[in-house]
Amino acid sequence: MQMRIVGKALIAAALVMGAPATVNAQATDYAAQFDNTLGTEVRAPRSFEARYETPLAKQIAMLADGSNGRIGVYAIDLSTGQEVGVLEDQFFPMASTSKVAIAAAYLAGVDAGRWSMTSEFRLPRPGGAYLSAQQHLDLMISKSCNACTDALLNAVGGPSAVNKWMRGAGIEDFHLTRDIATLVREDGRIDPATVVDVKDSATPRAMGQLLAGIYQGRWLSAQSRQVLMNAMAETTTGKKRMPAGLPQSASLAHKTGTLSRTASDIGIFHTPDGRAIAAAIYVTGQSSSMASENGNRNLKLEARRQRDSRISSITGALYRGFGGQEQNRRVWTNADVGGE
Known part of the structure; x- marks a missing residue:
């Protein structure tokens, strides 16, 4: 799979790796830069065994086979700190998973007294109704209401305000550049399966750390944290993604994202003994090309099914792996039946 890079920082890292390799500290630094940019699977400088040293990590790496498109995974046990990841430091399109950060930025403003959950904002469209912030959120x-998202995004001050809040939370690898209406309008110009674009993108690690901090109450009041977690627990989109890989007892709270040739799901679920796991999964491609997928409705539907299935299988493996369950079987729920 050939890959193109978009963004000044990424281009610079790629150009650095084009230089002849030398065995010195400088070359090691370059290798680290490349790993963070494209992931070790692109150039495979180390063995599979060395890169994925635990049984769970190896299983996730196999399930996240990127031969038909890039797949990024990050998960952390919030009780033990155990982490697992595949391309966890590579940028992926956030799509609607960015809405968690937008909601958090608004709730932080509520905690600071700048606005409230009863504040009303107009839907940004002709004749748009006024809804309360609680309804929008x-x-x-x-x-996954896009107009509601843009209403709150406008309220907090736009993408730059959300980026500022994320930086204040200590999360750097997150770049929101457009409102949702513009993002949707411009969708399909870049193939995320073969191109790394930093616009409206984040790394799986960054999104996993965002979920972890929200769940642990690092940045929001207990009331604001509960507002966001309750909304995520009521998510109805993506029934064949994370929900399909978990039993109902896992108490999943999540947010999905969907754009051309990309599907994602980020969420918090619980192991049988009650430990919380924060996970972020981003899947691109899974068909031969954007052109073929867009030109064939059946192929497009199959590719979407494959993306959802990847997320489901990885989620199930994370649940069993972190939960200490060795059985090699999928965990199904009633949510596995039906569309997104």
Whole structure:
């Protein structure tokens, strides 16, 4: 799979790796830069065994086979700190998973007294109704309402304000550049399966750390944290993604994202003994090319099914692996039946 890179920092890292390799500290630094940019699977400088040293890591790496498109995974046990990842430091399109960060930025403003959950904002469209912030937030998370998202995004001050809040939270690898209406309008110009684009993108690690901090109450009041977690627990999109890989007892709270040739799901679920796991999964491609997928409806539907299935299988493996369950079987719920 050939890969193109978009963004000044990424281009610079790629150009650095084009220089002849030398065995010195400088070359080691370059290798680290490349790993963070494209992931070790692209140039495979180390053995599979060395890169994925635990049984769980090896299983996730096999399930995240990127031969038909890039797949990024990051998960952390919030009780033990155990982590697992595949391309966890590579940028992927956030799509609607960015709505968690937008909601958090708004809730932080509520905690600071700048606005409230009863504040009303107009839907940004002709004749748009005024809804309360609580209504906007519930709909943008649980139903993935784009207009509601842009209403709250406008309220906090736009993408730059969300980026600023994320930097203040200590999360750097997150770049929101457009409102959702613009993002959707410009979708399909770049193939995320073969191109790394930093616009409106984040790394799986960054999104996993965002979820971890929200769940652990690092940045939001207990009331604001509960507002966001409740909305995520009511998510109805992506029934064949994370929900399909988990039993109902896992108490999943999550947010999905979908754009051309990309599907994602980020969430918090619980092991049988009650430990919380924060996970972020981003899947691109899974068909031969963007052109073929867009030109064939059946192929497009199959590719979407494959992306959802990847997320489901990886989620199930994370649940069993972190939970200490060795049985090699999928865990199904009633949510596995039906569309997104």
